Amino acid sequence: MSDLNTAGNLEKVLKAGHIGVTSECGPPRGSDAEEVKKKGALIRDYVDAINVTDNQTAMTRMSSLAACIHLKLMGIEPVLQMVTRDRNRVALQSDILGAASFDIPNMLCLSGDHQSFGDCAQGQNVHDLDSMQLVQTVRYMRDEGKFLGGDAIKRPPKIFVGAAANPFADPFEIRVPRLAKKIACGAEFIQTQCIYNLDKFKEWIRRANDRGLTEKTFIMAGMTPMKSVGMAKYMKKRVPGMDVPDEIIARLSGVPKDKQAQEGINICVEHIQELKELKGVSGFHIMAIEWEEKVPEIIERAGLYPRPVI
Amino acid sequence: MIIAQKKPLEEIIDEVKDFNRLLILGCNECVTVCEAGGKKEVEILASALRMYFINKGDEKKIDEKTLERQCDHEYLEEIRNKIDDYDAVVSLACGVGVQFAAETYLTTPLIPGVNTVCLGANEDRGLWTERCQACGSCVLARTGGICPVSRCAKRVLNGPCGGSTNGKCEINKDLDCAWQLIIDRLKALNKMDDYEKIAPIKDWSTDRAGGPRTVTREDVKI
Numbered sequence: 001m002s003d004l005n006t007a008g009n010l011e012k013v014l015k016a017g018h019i020g021v022t023s024e025c026g027p028p029r030g031s032d033a034e035e036v037k038k039k040g041a042l043i044r045d046y047v048d049a050i051n052v053t054d055n056q057t058a059m060t061r062m063s064s065l066a067a068c069i070h071l072k073l074m075g076i077e078p079v080l081q082m083v084t085r086d087r088n089r090v091a092l093q094s095d096i097l098g099a100a101s102f103d104i105p106n107m108l109c110l111s112g113d114h115q116s117f118g119d120c121a122q123g124q125n126v127h128d129l130d131s132m133q134l135v136q137t138v139r140y141m142r143d144e145g146k147f148l149g150g151d152a153i154k155r156p157p158k159i160f161v162g163a164a165a166n167p168f169a170d171p172f173e174i175r176v177p178r179l180a181k182k183i184a185c186g187a188e189f190i191q192t193q194c195i196y197n198l199d200k201f202k203e204w205i206r207r208a209n210d211r212g213l214t215e216k217t218f219i220m221a222g223m224t225p226m227k228s229v230g231m232a233k234y235m236k237k238r239v240p241g242m243d244v245p246d247e248i249i250a251r252l253s254g255v256p257k258d259k260q261a262q263e264g265i266n267i268c269v270e271h272i273q274e275l276k277e278l279k280g281v282s283g284f285h286i287m288a289i290e291w292e293e294k295v296p297e298i299i300e301r302a303g304l305y306p307r308p309v310i
Numbered sequence: 311m312i313i314a315q316k317k318p319l320e321e322i323i324d325e326v327k328d329f330n331r332l333l334i335l336g337c338n339e340c341v342t343v344c345e346a347g348g349k350k351e352v353e354i355l356a357s358a359l360r361m362y363f364i365n366k367g368d369e370k371k372i373d374e375k376t377l378e379r380q381c382d383h384e385y386l387e388e389i390r391n392k393i394d395d396y397d398a399v400v401s402l403a404c405g406v407g408v409q410f411a412a413e414t415y416l417t418t419p420l421i422p423g424v425n426t427v428c429l430g431a432n433e434d435r436g437l438w439t440e441r442c443q444a445c446g447s448c449v450l451a452r453t454g455g456i457c458p459v460s461r462c463a464k465r466v467l468n469g470p471c472g473g474s475t476n477g478k479c480e481i482n483k484d485l486d487c488a489w490q491l492i493i494d495r496l497k498a499l500n501k502m503d504d505y506e507k508i509a510p511i512k513d514w515s516t517d518r519a520g521g522p523r524t525v526t527r528e529d530v531k532i
Contacts, residue, residue: 085464089511111471112464114473114481116463116481117481125464127464127466129511130465130466130468130469130509131466131471132508133468133509133510136508136511137511148511166472169472169473169474170470170474170475170476170477170490171477174470174493174505177502177505177506178470181468181505181506181508184506185468185508193472240472240474240475241473241475241480
């Protein structure tokens, strides 16, 4: 994993053996780029790259690629998230080239939440490719320098390719085989679903270690601080594939309402500190949803600041 | 078989209100089995329309007929000598039958009385579920005989997605996750190793993406 395929910072940090740190920024539901820039400026010095979500929960937003370009023009390294829900292989390849034309060096390939969760429940979904096939597509374009149709690409994209993994979705027994499949497709880094159930996550990593998978990809553990006990309960009950143990809810319930947000941050910091020591964990992906101002505190307290300069 | 569902009566009333002589035309195939457009449903719809228009003081001629098949020109010929007795036909066949009837009787308005839903089967009393999307290139040999194209909401060919919870789909707790079913079946077949085979990017040109599809068989042609 030592040769560099991109000029990106995230790839360099991970391949140099450092614990990588990414965070995310959701584009606004409007055309004001200042919102993206503000979020980016808040966290830029605390992370190696910033993910930009692609119409998350199927709510229509400013395009991920446009928001990535705004960050890139500020000198911030983006991770372009791309879902297969909304675009066919023509549009996906075209956007990959568009991203590469701005030297956006990272991509995260996803299938995307079903459109029924969002504001266009009556819309079509595309799913021409699935997330694994999108990983294959980016790798093919980069490594073979060709379009899926076989023609040569002038100046092929130089992109570090990631995929998501949810250690908590069902059935658990195929979660590691599924990771193996994503790696076989070419996923060079993995960002996981938000982790609250540490025991289950450790078991997943243990199985991944046993198969040598953590030697083949960089696993970045997903972290989302809870703002309140209400949020914890909502995530437990309503968010598909989310595993929030009762202890977390009990701990947040045990403090006064005005202290719950701080307690949520404390839990997040403690979890990072514990998982930092775990073999197979190469980094952290901190998703502070509409709470970006707390990212620096989490990263500093977890001992992940300052970020390495390579 | 083709699964269909009766259209709401109000929608049919709105479509037929300006015609005076109607034929309600059923089909004895799929729509009879799925209880949406057979002889029984023709009788029910005809009675409901008669009652509605009589109550409005607008007595219409409403006749009933159920053909063996509407997706067959031969059976559609059975109504040729009566077709001019009607201002419009309400067909309770699937979309295929309605179109065949429309093609056969060019000057007669054809109104669909059902919504064609999917290719599926009767799973339980009063429950019909989808099994096939006619993608034109079957993957069932590689997926344990369970179809991810028709039964996964994201038609994920390398599933399951991260939304699979307790064997159910993220869009509906009552809907089975197709990939859970595939995995259960691969296990039963002792073929879990197949799970890690990567499904290649699919050729969707045989799906609706490639335009209206036809099958031509020289060996069958006369």
